[in-house]
Amino acid sequence: MFDLVEFRHLKYIAAIAETGNFTRAAERLFLAQPSLSKQIKELEDGIGIQIFVRHHDGVHVTPAGQMIVSYAQEAVKTRNEIIQAARAVHNGTIPSLRIGFSCFVHQDVLRSLSDAYASLFPGCQVQFSGGDPTQLLRRMEEKSLDAAVLPLPISGDQWVAEPVASAPLVVCMRADDSLAQQTEVIPSELAKRLKIFRNPDAHPEAHGRLMEMLTEIGIQPEVSCLATTPADIQWMVQSGSGLALIDQKTPLDTSLTTRPIANVSWTADTAFVHPVCAEHPALPILIRHFRKANGTKPAKHTPRRRDANDLQMKLLA
Numbered sequence: 001m002f003d004l005v006e007f008r009h010l011k012y013i014a015a016i017a018e019t020g021n022f023t024r025a026a027e028r029l030f031l032a033q034p035s036l037s038k039q040i041k042e043l044e045d046g047i048g049i050q051i052f053v054r055h056h057d058g059v060h061v062t063p064a065g066q067m068i069v070s071y072a073q074e075a076v077k078t079r080n081e082i083i084q085a086a087r088a089v090h091n092g093t094i095p096s097l098r099i100g101f102s103c104f105v106h107q108d109v110l111r112s113l114s115d116a117y118a119s120l121f122p123g124c125q126v127q128f129s130g131g132d133p134t135q136l137l138r139r140m141e142e143k144s145l146d147a148a149v150l151p152l153p154i155s156g157d158q159w160v161a162e163p164v165a166s167a168p169l170v171v172c173m174r175a176d177d178s179l180a181q182q183t184e185v186i187p188s189e190l191a192k193r194l195k196i197f198r199n200p201d202a203h204p205e206a207h208g209r210l211m212e213m214l215t216e217i218g219i220q221p222e223v224s225c226l227a228t229t230p231a232d233i234q235w236m237v238q239s240g241s242g243l244a245l246i247d248q249k250t251p252l253d254t255s256l257t258t259r260p261i262a263n264v265s266w267t268a269d270t271a272f273v274h275p276v277c278a279e280h281p282a283l284p285i286l287i288r289h290f291r292k293a294n295g296t297k298p299a300k301h302t303p304r305r306r307d308a309n310d311l312q313m314k315l316l317a
Helices: 007-019 022-029 033-047 063-091 107-120 133-141 187-191 204-216 230-238 283-294
Strands: 052-055 058-061 097-101 126-130 147-151 159-174 194-198 225-227 243-247 256-259 267-275
Touching (some): 007 022, 007 033, 007 063, 022 033, 107 126, 107 159, 107 283, 133 267, 230 243
Parallel strands (some): 097 126, 097 147, 194 225
Antiparallel strands (some): 052 058, 147 267, 159 243
16 A cells, blocks of 8 residues: 555645645646646545545645645655755765864764764765854854854754754862762852853853853852863863853863752753755755754754753753
8 A cells, every 4th residue: 555655646745735736736747737636536545545635726735644745745855955965976066064163062073973974975075163153153144154063052043953962061160179079069059159151252142041040040150250162161160260060071180070950950952053044965964864863853942941940951061
């Protein structure tokens, strides 16, 4: 039964759903309208599912048919993207993929991205550029970058964020700190000592969200030390300037240690961010690879309030 559904049927179904009319779909497909109607009717009878309800003014998709329509549209889109990218590789016309990254993104994430691209597009080049999230987003707007690996949150209708990594957010302290004797840090103990932060200008949205979340658990921090790199943060902690929040996976100097914050479950999340209208021919295939590998869907990130016991920190500190 399922072998009755050939790729041409999927192309027909997608065209009918998108035009809302058999006649317009037939014109797009360069088919005679009676032939298109007959083939779809035979398909529906063969698989035992009515996909379209015919009306005098067009067609409506049935609830069961919507599942098939969605599959058909994705299959046609995937076919077109793969052929376009494969043709570019064959012709040697695929441009270098220009990827920006924040210094707060772990190297293993970038290495995984580079390896995935090399396996999907052998012989094609990747150009990496470091920078602050604000700078990298601006460069994507200017089209001097194709995508970027950034800490979340990233919001805006022009961006799509594909999650690629996540880790608990923890308190960084000196190994000889009295708090290091505890298994977790009580928020009240953190309140007066949390002083080291990333420069807000580098990622204003992340800094603003962090301030909101700290306020929600009763912390009004003194932002007295600003860092631009992970090394800056660790040096400031070592020097006794205060405590900091960092990704638990961050490699630490042997003089430092980390502890979780009691009663919260914040995470530091990283995403592969790209414009909604991705222009580089390799991006759709690379994005599909990420979604399959991570079992995720694209996310639009906008800050919102949550219960203090179920907060997730959408930034990489």
